[in-house]
Amino acid sequence: MNIGEAAAASGVSAKMIRYYETIGLIAAPGRTAAGYRVYGENDLHTLRFIRRARDLGFSVEQMGELLALWRDRSRAxxxxxxxxxxxxxxxxxxxxxxxxxxxxxxxxxxxxxxxxxxxxxxxxxxxxxxxxxxxxxxxxxxxxxxxxxxxx
Amino acid sequence: MNIGEAAAASGVSAKMIRYYETIGLIAAPGRTAAGYRVYGENDLHTLRFIRRARDLGFSVEQMGELLALWRDRSRAxxxxxxxxxxxxxxxxxxxxxxxxxxxxxxxxxxxxxxxxxxxxxxxxxxxxxxxxxxxxxxxxxxxxxxxxxxxx
DNA sequence: CTTGACCTTTCCATTATGGGAACCTTCATC
DNA sequence: GATGAAGGTTCCCATAATGGAAAGGTCAAG
Structure with missing residues (x-):
């Protein structure tokens, strides 16, 4: 899935997805031979998580914390x-x-x-x-x- | 009165006073021979007006409108x-x-x-x-x- | 005359987002 | 195969309001 599809499917604009990547909120996805970003289901989950948190007014920094907690199985x-x-x-x-x-x-x-x-x-x-x-x-x-x- | 005094007396920081000047919200004041900005009572009134409006959450643009209305004797x-x-x-x-x-x-x-x-x-x-x-x-x-x- | 507090301008950074240019890729259609 | 539309890529710019820092000039008190 390329970035436009990921954007439509997550509700996060392509522009913002690239931005989140540059600031390290999300990992850099794979690329096609032509350099297109390729996203999978896991990435989509993350993007949806981000959009939802954003809709709740969390800042990018807080979203980073939430994502870390989300991924950390051992967190309380x-x-x-x-x-x-x-x-x-x-x-x-x-x-x-x-x-x-x-x-x-x-x-x-x-x-x-x-x-x-x-x-x-x-x-x-x-x-x-x-x-x-x-x-x-x-x-x-x-x-x-x-x-x-x-x-x- | 120089900018520091005007800032202290109005509650608008010197930095912001200069900024408001550059964007045209307030008129450029006179200068001393050395280039220091010189403010008078009128300027102080304007600055206080601005601070008050800002405290009420008006944007710079809206403050511009309010100032125009304030100065316009004929407005309704x-x-x-x-x-x-x-x-x-x-x-x-x-x-x-x-x-x-x-x-x-x-x-x-x-x-x-x-x-x-x-x-x-x-x-x-x-x-x-x-x-x-x-x-x-x-x-x-x-x-x-x-x-x-x-x-x- | 030195010192310290203040002034000046200019540049940079912030937050999250969008716009646009210049250029390349993919794909459907003629 | 050529072409054009749609969409990808990077890079730069802009926003609103504010602060910070640097480099240098000025003023008042000692």
Whole structure:
């Protein structure tokens, strides 16, 4: 099976399959005399595994860990569980951040008439409430030299 | 005020201030004879506006739109509201995707003993449930019949 | 006048993905 | 056998937003 067929059968694009190969996530497959990559059933399993993990939001690095655990017959399921739980926590954290932004924005939108007049609490808030907290300011000036400040 | 002070006072890193300048999000400020960038109160307002918008998850492009609306005395608040509402929807959509992943993973984790044994429904699921979709499955069985399996 | 903190520009790296060019291979069809 | 379409190969480029590092100029305090 060549790369296009493997892509269609796994749901991972040919482009990404080659990429995963270059970064060492998957092994280099055999080649035909003409240089075409040749994939077999095992490769397909791996690719499907990868697509599924990717759909669950795992990073390439985490997929590497998962693949290693998958192939390791002697690993304890606790290892897998730990990885999954950490990922769940990260997903929830990110989601919560987004929802927090959404709530804030929703509050502002609620106060905005949204008519043809120009008064707009949304912009007013963006313009003014931006310098909340002197701690932050002090913190920033003290810290930014040594740590990257991403202010979140 | 030079760039370091502007950064500390706005919460936007010096690096990012320069970046925003190169991409045209903010205007190039004046310079001292030595070439140092010089910022004034107005610039500071803009930078604070930017940081606040960034904290709300707006992209650079959207910040550009917001800035334009902010500076445009004649714009209708409805324009701002529309932009904000679209952004709220996008935030909610992303959050929902993350939560959906989280839920799926949580379900799998729930079924995993997480002990020293190797049985692990998480990996099993990743390995197996990946081939939903009949097109794909049909394709696979058609294709794999003609090629020997050359795994790794 | 030296020192250290700050400024300048330029280049590189990150993550995961896609696009495109230039060129070669396979295969079906005329 | 020639031809063209479809698909393979590599290599380079681009994305969004951010940081890091290098090499060098500037400023204020000692």
């Amino acid at each position: 399921s606790a290892d897998v569980k730990r990885l999954a739980e950490r990922h769940i926590a990260a997903l929830d954290r990110k989601a919560e951040q987004l929802l927090e932004m959404s709530r804030t924005l929703r509050r502002l939108v609620h106060e905005c008439h949204g008519d043809r007049r120009s008064a707009c609490p949304i912009l007013d808030d963006l313009a003014e409430s931006a310098d909340e907290g002197d701690d932050r300011r002090r913190l920033v000036s003290t810290i930014t030299s040594q740590f990257g400040d991403r202010g979140r | 608040s409805a324009d701002v509201k529309r932009l904000a509402e679209r952004h709220i929807a996008a935030l909610d959509r992303k959050a929902e995707q993350l939560l959906e992943m989280s839920r799926t993973l949580r379900r799998l984790v729930h079924e995993c003993h997480g002990d020293r044994r190797s049985a692990c429904p998480i990996l099993d699921d990743l390995a197996e449930s990946a081939d939903e979709g009949d097109d794909r499955r049909r394709l696979v069985s058609t294709i794999t019949s003609q090629f020997g399996d050359r795994g790794r």
